[in-house]
Amino acid sequence: EVQLVESGGGLGQPGGSLRLSCAASGFTFSSYSMKWVRQAPGKGLEWVSYISSSSSTIYYVDSVKGRFTISRDNAKNSLYLQMNSLRAEDTAVYYCARDRLGSLWGQGTLVTVSS
Amino acid sequence: DVVMTQSPLSLPVTLGQPASISCRSSQSLVHSDGNTYLNWFQQRPGQSPRRLIYKVSNRDSGVPDRFSGSGSGTDFTLKISRVEAEDVGVYYCMQATHWPPATFGQGTRLEIK
Numbered sequence: 001e002v003q004l005v006e007s008g009g010g011l012g013q014p015g016g017s018l019r020l021s022c023a024a025s026g027f028t029f030s031s032y033s034m035k036w037v038r039q040a041p042g043k044g045l046e047w048v049s050y051i052s053s054s055s056s057t058i059y060y061v062d063s064v065k066g067r068f069t070i071s072r073d074n075a076k077n078s079l080y081l082q083m084n085s086l087r088a089e090d091t092a093v094y095y096c097a098r099d100r101l102g103s104l105w106g107q108g109t110l111v112t113v114s115s
Numbered sequence: 116d117v118v119m120t121q122s123p124l125s126l127p128v129t130l131g132q133p134a135s136i137s138c139r140s141s142q143s144l145v146h147s148d149g150n151t152y153l154n155w156f157q158q159r160p161g162q163s164p165r166r167l168i169y170k171v172s173n174r175d176s177g178v179p180d181r182f183s184g185s186g187s188g189t190d191f192t193l194k195i196s197r198v199e200a201e202d203v204g205v206y207y208c209m210q211a212t213h214w215p216p217a218t219f220g221q222g223t224r225l226e227i228k
Binding site for chain 2: 045046050060061105108
């Protein structure tokens with residue numbers, strides 16, 4: 001089955017860190033760019049970060065630059081988001097999605113930043 | 116950043132009736148490669164988003180043919196020919212022409228009247 005499964009969400013302290021993972025299956029992960037998109041509670045969708053298939057090109061939304069790091073391991077069919085210096089406004093469901101046009105999405109993982 | 120503006124934000128529709136959602140961009144979405152990277156997503160209650168339409172008018176696999184996309188430049192439309200109960204949810208347009216960042220519309224909530 002073609003799918004993406006996120007994990008690693010939970011409660012994070014302001015100023016703390018969390019690492020999200022996204023496991024891909026059912027397709028050739030190494031052939032696709034990937035991205036993270038988040039959705040704050042009751043709000044719309046916000047693009048967060050992008051990584052090309054070879055990791056040669058990486059982009060971030062301004063609000064997370066210098067705090068979040070996207071990476072991937074094609075041998076493990078996995079995508080990651082290292083989230084440092086967490087803020088309350090980072091509270092959201094984080095989705096991983098396949099390619100620039102979002103052809104496939106995971107079920108999401110909830111990140112709550114609170115003391 | 117390109118601003119995407121959807122209307123209406125709330126759309127009550129009677130079962131079996133048509134529905135239409137508008138999405139306007141703050142600048143033309145025609146890419147230098149000739150493509151227009153305007154996509155539509157559906158998010159059913161409690162679920163993750165699912166892409167319905169890519170590059171303005173191309174329906175994704177498994178998407179019912181009652182969904183159609185059209186438009187050009189800065190003005191785009193998602194139409195549902197006959198609304199069914201399973202169509203309830205929030206619909207988002209997204210542009211990936213002028214990026215980063217890719218930007219989404221605010222979302223349109225479709226409900227059954």
